[in-house]
Amino acid sequence: MAPKKRYWLIKSEPDVFSFDDLWKAKKRTTLWDGVRNYQARNFLRDEMQVGDGILYYHSNCDPPGVAGIAEVASASYVDPTQFDPGDAHFDPKSKPENPRWFVVDVRAVERLPQFVSLDALRGRASLAGMRTLQRGNRLSVTPVTAAEWRAVRSLGGL
DNA sequence: GCCAACGTTGGC
């Protein structure tokens, strides 16, 4: 039996890699590299399953919000950037025989007819529990409930 | 194992 589908929100700064960039990428897919937080790493490495739904969130921009729908497109594997001294995410303490950081492939699935701004998210009582909306939250990968997933899609016009 | 210093995130 296939594992139950889960839902996630991942953050990206659109100046670095926007949902549109993902949409235009080869096979609309890229490896989600550069995660350097252990909680987020654990979600990537241990819990994400191929086919899980992803809310693609634009952070550190104006306005912030959910820009599109994506999905997990691979099992987790070792993040190659941690071993590349020329990469911004190089981690000199991580050894190939015991890698610290992992990625999954992420594929763009649907454009949202309507961008769902942070304001719009906050305007929904049913979304008040979303991790991303909590004060001080900085995690770039967070789980989302099925109900939150449906509510955000609906706000986006899907 | 404590905790001060420091770096990063990200909304505003």
Place this chain on the structure above:
DNA sequence: GCCAACGTTGGC
């Protein structure tokens, strides 16, 4: 650009 929140580091 500010700054609150939070994670990590490293001296002790």
